Amino acid sequence: MGYVGFLLTWVPFFRRKLFEPFKPSLLADAGLDNFHDESYFPESQVKVPVSGDILPVTAALPKIHGQIILEGDSGLGKSMFLRHLLTNSQRIIVYLPAQKCHKGVIEAVQDKLHGQAQDANFLKNLIYSGAIDICIDGLNEVTADTRAKICQFVESYFRGNIIMTTQPLEWTPPSTAKTYELKPLEQTQIQEFLLSRQPLLPKDAKIQGADYTQACTNYLTEVLKDQQAQEELDAVRRILSNPMDLNVVALMLSQGKHPNLFRLQEQQYNLIAAEYLKEWNQEFPLKKFATAVYEMRLQDKQALPADEFYQVVKSLEDEKYKMVVSRQWQDEKGEPKQEWYFRHDKIMDFFLVHNFLGESDEAEGLLVDRMGDPRFRGVYFLLASLLPLDAAKELREKLIQYAADTKDNTVSNTFVQLLRTR
Numbered sequence: 001m002g003y004v005g006f007l008l009t010w011v012p013f014f015r016r017k018l019f020e021p022f023k024p025s026l027l028a029d030a031g032l033d034n035f036h037d038e039s040y041f042p043e044s045q046v047k048v049p050v051s052g053d054i055l056p057v058t059a060a061l062p063k064i065h066g067q068i069i070l071e072g073d074s075g076l077g078k079s080m081f082l083r084h085l086l087t088n089s090q091r092i093i094v095y096l097p098a099q100k101c102h103k104g105v106i107e108a109v110q111d112k113l114h115g116q117a118q119d120a121n122f123l124k125n126l127i128y129s130g131a132i133d134i135c136i137d138g139l140n141e142v143t144a145d146t147r148a149k150i151c152q153f154v155e156s157y158f159r160g161n162i163i164m165t166t167q168p169l170e171w172t173p174p175s176t177a178k179t180y181e182l183k184p185l186e187q188t189q190i191q192e193f194l195l196s197r198q199p200l201l202p203k204d205a206k207i208q209g210a211d212y213t214q215a216c217t218n219y220l221t222e223v224l225k226d227q228q229a230q231e232e233l234d235a236v237r238r239i240l241s242n243p244m245d246l247n248v249v250a251l252m253l254s255q256g257k258h259p260n261l262f263r264l265q266e267q268q269y270n271l272i273a274a275e276y277l278k279e280w281n282q283e284f285p286l287k288k289f290a291t292a293v294y295e296m297r298l299q300d301k302q303a304l305p306a307d308e309f310y311q312v313v314k315s316l317e318d319e320k321y322k323m324v325v326s327r328q329w330q331d332e333k334g335e336p337k338q339e340w341y342f343r344h345d346k347i348m349d350f351f352l353v354h355n356f357l358g359e360s361d362e363a364e365g366l367l368v369d370r371m372g373d374p375r376f377r378g379v380y381f382l383l384a385s386l387l388p389l390d391a392a393k394e395l396r397e398k399l400i401q402y403a404a405d406t407k408d409n410t411v412s413n414t415f416v417q418l419l420r421t422r
Contacts, residue, residue, distance in 0.1 A: 072182030075244030139166035170408035184241030349378035384418035
């Protein structure tokens with residue numbers, strides 16, 4: 001009589017029962033095994049569309065309702081907010097990295113399901129009726145074709161509850177979605193954020209308790225002093241207002257180090273490389289690993305090639321640095337499986353950038369070839385600091401010319417600001 005599909009679509013109890021076995025699969029890509037809700041900083045703020053009000057993101061978006069785009073620069077906490085939502089929701093939610101939507105969103109959801117729940121028409125009814133929520137993370141990390149498929153899906157299911165995250169980029173968002181702009185931390189929140197990291201620091205951290213609190217206070221007093229050029233002070237504030245960078249600062253302070261705000265990832269890598277040499281009695285294979293990461297990025301793969309770089313991955317996973325995290329599960333045969341991922345795209349960018357440095361024709365070619373590829377946006381921001389000054393100025397002019405030709409200045413504007421601080 002057709003009532004089974006009707007009941008599953010419209011009765012939450014039956015729906016939850018059907019999807020209960022699939023919950024680990026639906027949320028597998030979110031990496032919730034490595035997420036602790038107390039690590040989330042709930043005071044991050046968003047600019048609300050239409051009204052323009054600035055509110056805590058947890059107040060503005062307490063749940064996934066309607067169609068939402070959460071836009072913000074790398075490291076501001078977009079993915080962390082999604083994980084916070086997933087952890088605290090009782091609803092059925094599918095988490096999808098945007099890369100997995102290259103064949104389509106429905107197809108990406110189907111890949112996580114089996115049996116009746118995998119039926120395309122059934123899924124479409126669930127999504128259209130708002131019975132199943134969808135998170136799509138990292139629209140800026142995929143090709144224009146994949147973004148177009150996602151946009152078409154969102155507009156077709158305009159009654160569905162869908163949240164998407166992206167860094168700023170030149171695109172036409174779905175007309176049915178509202179864009180919330182995630183803001184950097186206010187200056188008054190910087191110390192609060194640093195102090196909130198204390199319970200999450202490595203258990204063997206050299207600086208803990210009251211000493212850590214004092215170290216944070218002393219460090220902020222030093223780097224935010226007024227007796228410095230305004231450009232430099234603005235650059236320092238911009239870096240400190242980024243939660244991802246502040247996490248690195250917290251880890252460095254807890255190890256008794258003095259963070260260099262303009263070379264944070266490099267400073268962290270140098271510490272890892274020194275330990276790698278001591279433990280494995282060989283140099284860290286930076287160039288070879290960077291090449292592998294570049295190929296991984298081109299193929300839109302997320303898992304690191306751990307078979308080839310096991311020693312590297314284990315060093316990067318060290319609790320003192322946390323550059324990579326692992327996910328463990330069992331395959332269909334019950335065999336244990338484990339994969340490693342970069343904890344954040346800023347860390348991936350640090351290794352990617354080494355393919356763009358140097359005077360080889362290959363590096364020169366990449367500087368031009370990847371200008372319009374949003375997957376390498378963060379690499380260009382690093383190049384503003386890492387290239388020799390004359391080469392950085394030359395790249396600045398090329399980026400400005402590219403922006404003039406394409407009307408896409410999402411990279412050139414920030415590159416100019418970063419280079420100005422040098």
